[in-house]
Amino acid sequence: MFWADELAASATGRQVINDSKTPSGTVHVGSLRGPVVVDTITRAFRDAERDVELRYGVDDLDPMDAQALLTPDAIEQFMGVPLSVVPDPAGDCHASYARHFAQVFIDTFAGLGIRPDTYYWMSEVYGSGAMDRYLRTALDAAGTIREIYRRVANVNHPDDWHPAMVICESCGRIGTTIVVGWDGERVRYECRPDLREWAKGCGHAGEVSPFGGRAKMPYNVDWAAKWDLFGVTIEPAGKDLSTRGGSRDRSDAIAREVFGNEPPRNVPYEFLNIGGKKMSTSKGLGASAAKVADVIPPEQLRLLFLRSKPNTAIEFDPAGTDAIPRLFDESDRLAAATAGREVRGELPLDHDRLFAVSLVDPEADVAAEAAAYRPAFSHLALLEQIPGVDLVERVTAEKGSSLTDRERELVEERRVAARAWLEAYAPDRARLAVHYDGVPAGAAELDDLQRSYLAALISALQAVEWNGEALQGAIFATAKQFELPAGRAFAALYLAFLGRDSGPRAGWLLTALSPEFVIARLGEAGSAGVGA
């Protein structure tokens, strides 16, 4: 059974699935695995006609801690300030930094067919007072929480540490304050200059009621409180959080021992490695990660994540490899199998389910999608390199009937992807290079018969119209005259122009070149001894 269906089958009752994200910057491809996993689990429940809700939280009360996207003077002003208060660095299109970047990932999710039932903003949840009772319980249990941190994670907070982060009344920072006292109604806090390396507190000390959005709980406590507030039953977490003594362990313990609530089921998931390395914006792999998303359409990106079980790391190396064309091929094979067509080789378990959940639209007509004509990616990449080729026309011819609107969309989507792939990743052998500056060295392999054939083509080609079909006909006809097998005839042409013994349909390739050049080259390659 497909892993998500298995999970759905093993849970009883109504499910609340939750995930959340801090809107501190742009999303890279690797960080999309979590959302895709969460969405797919939700779909599995929904497909089994189970009651399920997907909630997605925006942790916009978290302090600003990434200075990469701020201007130098903004760094001093805003580091440590809640993201919901930091202005939008991209201009004035959004109310805040948090709103801007949250919109970026909401849009990204939507493009992948991920549609949470509810997006909630933690600044609003705290502001509404919904978290007040948890905050009170946590503050009352400060000693227990300090002990949990010590026991579970070996993190030692000072004895006067309390599980709350106050927004400093003086400077507005939340990342630099520490609560050192709690009298049951008000907290005493200090905004320390040296509490964090990445932000400088103003030194203010004060007393304030922490309720109604004036303070938030630290991450692990906050997480446990959300589980109870929303009745979360399943929350997948990346391996960075799922490690022993990590965030998930701490929050689990806090849920049980402080809030008296059984934590939700975890679905730990591994990451996506690009070329054997984890993705990181700081190591320059971030750029390539962003490009990955440009080259892989949503359906194939979903497949990339979903064909492996969540707890398996995914190795993906698109640079100079055929990993991307093969991802398309796999996708097409699944479609073919789902449509009931014969496919070669083995299929993954429940291949039709895998195909269905890789579709962007959860409501899509799976049978219709599977039946749609899908031109092979590598074939398109090749055609796309020949000037003057009408892709839709060619694909229509190969399909044998006119394309539906959806099929036309697929062609266009793949055309764009193929372009991007050729520019960013394609190995040299996938690139078409006409040797304009001289007969390629590979032409030395030509034998006398092939050379005579090339020479004879000069008049044969001049005798017909300069279009693909006519040239292709002449190439075949001349080969027949010379009793040269078609394969060897074509090889001669490819060697003369491309320096390799295979290539795209020769007639159409030649029409992309000027007649003068073609004739001249045939003359050079056709004379005995050239390149020998």
Add this chain to the structure above:
RNA sequence: GGGCGCCUAGCUCAACGGCAGAGCAAGUGACUCUUAAUCACUAGGUUCAGGGUUCGAAUCCCUGGGCGCUCACCA
């Protein structure tokens, strides 16, 4: 130092206690009109190593090795 994952054909992976398999790559061949397509065929393995359990182990257990990620600040 702790945790998790991985190690099976050249590459990517499947098989999860019952005959080690696929895709791609490679090789051979077919093809007078899709010629980087399509089709047929071939080859490729001490399943990281060692031990154990079992009628039977790639699979379970133990020991060791290698690779990768991750945590031990914050979120």
